[in-house]
Amino acid sequence: MRKPFISLILIVLVGLTACTASNGEGAGITVAIPADPDGFHPHHSVAAASAEIAFNIYEGLVKAGADGSVQPALAEEWSISADGLTYEFTLRPDIMFHNGRPLEAEDVIHSLGRLFDEEVTAKAREFAAVDTLEAAGDKIIITLSRPDAAFLALLTEFGASIYPREAEEQLDTRPVGTGPFVLTDWQPNNRLELTRFEHYWQDGLPLLDTVTLQIIPDPNTAVTNLRTGHVDLIPRLEPDYMHQVEEEPGLKFVEGPMNLVQLLAINNAREPFDNLLVRQAINYAIDREEIIEGAAWGYGTMVGTNLSPAMGEWYNPEVDEIYSYSPEKARELLAEAGYADGFSAVLHLPAPYPLHINAGQILAHQLEQVGIELSLEIIEWSTWLEQIYQNRDFELTVIGFTGKLDPHSIIGRYQSDSSRNLNNFDNDEYDSLIRQGLEATDPAERQEIYRQVQEILALDAAAAFIMDPNQIAVMAGDIEGWQNYPVYVLDLAALSRR
Numbered sequence: 471m472r473k474p475f476i477s478l479i480l481i482v483l484v485g486l487t488a489c490t491a492s493n494g495e496g497a498g499i500t501v502a503i504p505a506d507p508d509g510f511h512p513h514h515s516v517a518a519a520s521a522e523i524a525f526n527i528y529e530g531l532v533k534a535g536a537d538g539s540v541q542p543a544l545a546e547e548w549s550i551s552a553d554g555l556t557y558e559f560t561l562r563p564d565i566m567f568h569n570g571r572p573l574e575a576e577d578v579i580h581s582l583g584r585l586f587d588e589e590v591t592a593k594a595r596e597f598a599a600v601d602t603l604e605a606a607g608d609k610i611i612i613t614l615s616r617p618d619a620a621f622l623a624l625l626t627e628f629g630a631s632i633y634p635r636e637a638e639e640q641l642d643t644r645p646v647g648t649g650p651f652v653l654t655d656w657q658p659n660n661r662l663e664l665t666r667f668e669h670y671w672q673d674g675l676p677l678l679d680t681v682t683l684q685i686i687p688d689p690n691t692a693v694t695n696l697r698t699g700h701v702d703l704i705p706r707l708e709p710d711y712m713h714q715v716e717e718e719p720g721l722k723f724v725e726g727p728m729n730l731v732q733l734l735a736i737n738n739a740r741e742p743f744d745n746l747l748v749r750q751a752i753n754y755a756i757d758r759e760e761i762i763e764g765a766a767w768g769y770g771t772m773v774g775t776n777l778s779p780a781m782g783e784w785y786n787p788e789v790d791e792i793y794s795y796s797p798e799k800a801r802e803l804l805a806e807a808g809y810a811d812g813f814s815a816v817l818h819l820p821a822p823y824p825l826h827i828n829a830g831q832i833l834a835h836q837l838e839q840v841g842i843e844l845s846l847e848i849i850e851w852s853t854w855l856e857q858i859y860q861n862r863d864f865e866l867t868v869i870g871f872t873g874k875l876d877p878h879s880i881i882g883r884y885q886s887d888s889s890r891n892l893n894n895f896d897n898d899e900y901d902s903l904i905r906q907g908l909e910a911t912d913p914a915e916r917q918e919i920y921r922q923v924q925e926i927l928a929l930d931a932a933a934a935f936i937m938d939p940n941q942i943a944v945m946a947g948d949i950e951g952w953q954n955y956p957v958y959v960l961d962l963a964a965l966s967r968r
Contacts (some may be wrong), residue, residue: 497967498680499702499949501960502692504822505851506659506685510645512631513584513591517855518872518958521628522705523683525959526664526676527568528631528647531559531578531610532622534875536953536961540622544573544632544648545610554617554911559610566669567634568652575605580635582612592889593629596882597621599908617909619916623876626957650676650963659685664962677951677966687822696721696944703945703952705960708824709767712942720947727780728941729873729956731773731880732826734833734934739894740865743815747807749931753793755800755840756833762937765828770937775924776871776881778938780956784877786921789928800840812841818867819846820854825939826868833868859892870939872958877920878908884932895932 507520512528515521525533531545542548545559565573583603588594599618604611614621624630637646645653648671651664662683666676684701686692689708695701697718706728707715715721734752742748762770771779774789804810819830827848834844844866849857858864869892874880883890885901903923910916928935941954951964 496677496679498678498682499946499965499967500682500684500700501703501705501962502686502695502701503683503705504685504687504689504692507662508852508855509642510653511641512581512629512633513593514642515628516859517851519851522958522960523662523664524628524631524645524647525649526651526681526962527645527649527653528628528633529649530625530627530630530632532625534626534955534957534959536955538875538956540626540875544578548622550622554619555614557612557614557621559612561608561610562671563608565648565671567637567648568646568667569634569637570669571634573632573648575608575610577635578610578632579603579605580638581632582610582630585629591629595887595889596624596629596879617911619908619910620876620878620882623874623879626875627879651681661685672963676963678962681962681965689824696946699946702949703943705941705943707942707944709769709939709942710765710824710828712767712769715944721944722947722949724943724945724952724954725769725940726954727771727778727938727956728954729778729780729938730870730941730958731776731778731873731938732770732829732868732870732936733776734936735864735867735869735892736931736933737862737865737894738896738932739862742807742809742813743865745807746931747803748809749934750793751800751803751807751840752837752842753931753934754796754803755837755842756793756934756936757795757836758936759795760836761829761832764832765825766937766939769940769942771940772937773935775927775935776884776933777877777920777924778873780873780938781877781880783917784920786924788921789924792925792928793934797840804841809841812843814843814845815865817844817846818854818858818864819848820851820867820869821848822851823870826870829936830868862892862894873956875957878904881920881923881927882908884927893932895927895930897926897930897932900926900930 505519508517509515529543532540533543535541546562548559584590586594586597586600599614599616601615602613650670652667654665655663664681666679689711692704693711693714736743758772777785779785819827858867884895885904886896903919907916907919948968950966
């Protein structure tokens with residue numbers, strides 16, 4: 471299905487200098503991103519926009535691979551004890567920070583010690599199993615109080631980045647890491663400049679000298695700048711704009727599952743959404759196929775849970791059949807819940823993400839058919855992060871939860887005491903199963919547990935899960951080395967120009 475393109479937006483080229491002075495290695499590129507980071511301190515930032523850029527500035531002991539595996543980073547190797555309680559990492563020699571100082575074991579102890587401290591960061595709740603953290607020469611030894619099957623994957627995330635201990639107070643705006651690029655300039659709501667780190671430990675990388683990250687919230691403007699050569703790469707093209715560039719000469723595309731789940735987040739702690747029947751009615755009232763076609767132009771896969779089919783064996787396909795589209799069933803449930811005449815609510819939508827706005831508009835029309843009147847409020851990203859994500863001051867919102875390497879890192883957010891529990895979901899059986907899943911050492915047992923928790927998420931209607939939209943990266947034809955990842959990062963180190 472293809473829709474006619476209608477735009478009431480005046481297109482203005484973003485004022486940029488020439489994208490590159492030369493081809494090949496050592497050149498520069500300009501990348502369009504939709505939102506400004508919320509800072510670069512690994513323990514403070516919550517925005518995906520920060521994490522995707524930080525992948526090029528910081529490194530942890532381990533990192534995510536493009537194939538979804540855990541790869542060595544600052545640790546050249548590691549071992550795990552037979553009981554799953556002791557992790558021993560061997561640091562690489564001769565690693566340099568961007569400030570010119572060598573990496574020391576004390577920096578790892580400082581960075582991870584603060585990450586594991588609940589008085590420092592809410593992210594510490596994900597590491598509740600950590601008992602001790604110590605250094606012995608070039609070894610970092612972490613002991614757990616109980617097995618945690620997600621622990622190694624958690625160490626690949628932005629929060630587990632290692633930084634020089636003396637830089638603690640500056641990291642929000644002036645990050646210092648060991649990664650392939652240095653942040654040399656940041657003009658908020660305008661652009662960021664990354665420059666090649668000459669002392670990067672991995673031989674030959676990065677291939678580019680500079681990367682300009684141009685903040686362009688309007689995808690129409692981003693596409694126009696791509697077509698005119700003012701931008702070289704759009705990592706996540708909104709599907710609505712694919713028709714503008716799919717026949718454009720000199721451009722190429724890399725498409726695949728994003729491992730991101732778009733959902734209608736429901737505040738389970740607010741009336742009337744604290745009523746299970748109301749949440750189930752909302753799920754029956756939603757035609758997910760219409761949203762995929764109408765908001766994503768068909769570039770997406772329907773989901774029934776907060777795991778994507780891209781997670782392979784972890785995904786439970788049976789949940790896809792729980793809520794077939796049935797407005798009649800939705801009306802019956804609303805009447806049973808005491809809302810035969812329906813009700814009204816506010817649906818907040820994040821401004822930088824047209825996919826979520828388009829989905830929200832379709833959702834509003836669908837829910838109207840069963841008596842639920844939605845007022846749409848489009849809010850700026852910084853406001854969304856503070857009001858909706860951090861303070862949970864909302865009724866309904868459309869958002870995408872990014873994928874991770876381990877299923878717990880995705881669906882663990884629905885634990886009642888999780889700092890990431892946006893939906894305020896509260897289910898004792900779910901909490902218990904999540905804990906069992908972390909401690910299970912048998913992969914088959916763990917897989918069965920996560921199949922059960924996905925059923926609970928669906929049957930209890932924690933949210934209305936919609937789709938995993940495809941990631942469509944579009945770029946100048948001379949750019950080489952781009953890879954889509956199953957996590958929300960930009961890997962700029964291996965990019966070059968032909």
